[in-house]
Amino acid sequence: MNLHEYQAKEILKNYGVPVQEGIAVETVEEAVDAYRKIKEETNSKFAVIKAQIHAGGRGKGKIKGSEQRGVQVVKSEEEAATVAKNILGNTLVTLQTGEAGKVVNKLLVAKDAYYEGPSQTKEYYLSVLVDRAKGQNVIMYSTEGGMNIEEVAHNTPDKIFKEWVHPGGKLLPYQARKIAFNLGLSGDAFKNCVKFVTNLYSAFAETDASMLEINPLFKTSDDKIIAVDCKLNIDDNALMRHKDIEAVRDISEEDPTEVEAGKYNLNFVKLDGNVGCMVNGAGLAMATMDMIKLSGGDPANFLDVGGTANAETVEAGFRIILKDPNVKAILINIFGGIVRxxxxxxxxxxxxxxLGDINIPIIVRLQGTNAAEAKKLIDESGLKVQSAILLSEAAELVKQAVA
Incomplete structure (x- = not known):
């Protein structure tokens, strides 16, 4: 489950992690009010308006059909109103959204973090991820923070540091100090960074996050360490332990078919192909997608109905797949082990x-317990459904359907 920046920052604050404060808004009027409030609290003319979508690269991204960027500095109420009006309700295109982009329904009006002070400001990068190869969590960090971290990783990988933490334990004090040292910090900034990283890792572990990215991690001119931006993803399988987080889920940012599939406990991922597939078991689903590709088609989705497929889940799967206008055929591939x-x-x-008349070919391949009886049922049903027992038979039928 993805979270918006403003939602992620609220979670971090609960763990004692300093963040760039801001106010989430949904209208132009609210944006102006938020700017006015921030100006009164900070005595600064500057505020930052940030589009809230589930994608990175907002600073470089542009509103479709204009030069308006997803992150803007504003210096007056009039400018705040103009920027908010140009972003809200429009589509923001970034490297991560692709050409389709995402509609912006919310903004974060944030305080200026680049105020003057006795020392220089500096941007860093820090993230906590799951390293599946090592079976541990890893903290990745760099002295080169900001919008071009991907280029840093590609061109100068020696500037990317890593610190691994066993998932059953905590970030140890020496590890937090090592991170602050490698970032070149000293004095109060060093101490603040140690505390920041320690609390940040606690937030990652205790919320069952799969990814927590701070970019930039910012050292202010008075040596505070704060999260200026935050991207937080929570493991869906752990949401039962975090009802408070699940309650703020923004389904408007998700694919509608994937949201509907979730209501029926179906594991569904939409793809760009022309053959819909409905399978029981993730491994068999992956093999089925490979088979579709080898047969000359392209998978239109990944759909695992699980080991207890019944009329209701099959109907839901059909309905979801048929919403895709690109689908030319549907392949149902079931191995009867747990289910007959x-x-x-x-x-x-x-x-x-x-569902009524379905105008595209449907191929059903059933193998396992009572496969022969199943084939007979389908063959004698009088419906426009083609049955197969062997995978090679199903592959040939798919090939004919998309030819």
Missing amino acids: CDRVADGVIQAYRK
Whole structure:
């Protein structure tokens, strides 16, 4: 589950992590009020208006059809109103969104962090990720923070540092000091960084996050260490332990078909192909997608109905797949182990009849317990459904369907 920047910052504040303060808004009027409030609190003319979407690269991203960027510094109420009006309700295109972009429904009006002080300001990069290869969490950090961290990683990988932490333990004090030292900090900035990193790792671990990125991690002119930006992803499988976080989920940022699939406990990921697939088991689903590709088609989705497929889940799967206008055929590939094939076949028949006339080929391949009985049910149903038992048979039917 992805979180907006303003939501992630609220979570970090609960763990004692200093952040660039701001006010989330949804209208132009609210943006102006937020600017006015920030100006009164800080005695600064500057504020930063940030588009809130589930994607990075907002600073370089542009509103579709204009030169308006997703992150803007404003210096007056009039400018705040203009910028908010130009961003809200419009589509922001970044490197991470692709050409389709994302519609901006919320803004964060944030305080200026680049105020004058006795020392120089500096931007850094820091993230906490799951290193699956090592089976540990890893803190990645660099002295080169800001919008071009991808170029830093590609061109000067020696400037990217890593610190691994066992997932069953905490970040140790010497590790936090090592991070602050490698960032070149000293004095109060060093002490503040040690505390920042320690609390940040606690936030990552205790919220069951899969990724927490701070870019930039900022040293202010008075040696405070704060998170100017924050991207936080929570492991979906752990949301049952975090009802408060799940409650702020923004489904408007997610694919509608994936949201609908979640209501039926279906594991669904939309793709750009022309063959819809419905499978039980993630491994079989991956193999099925490979088979579709080898047969001359392209998978339109990943859909795992799980080991307890029934008429309801099959119907839901059909309905979700058929919402994609690019789908030219549907392949249902079920291995009857936990669930009997004849029960799945009966579910397919019921779902087909309930949904009415379906104008694209449907190929059903059932293998395992009662596979022969299942094939007979489908063949005698009178429906426009083609059945197969062997994977090679299903592959040939897919090939004919997309030819």
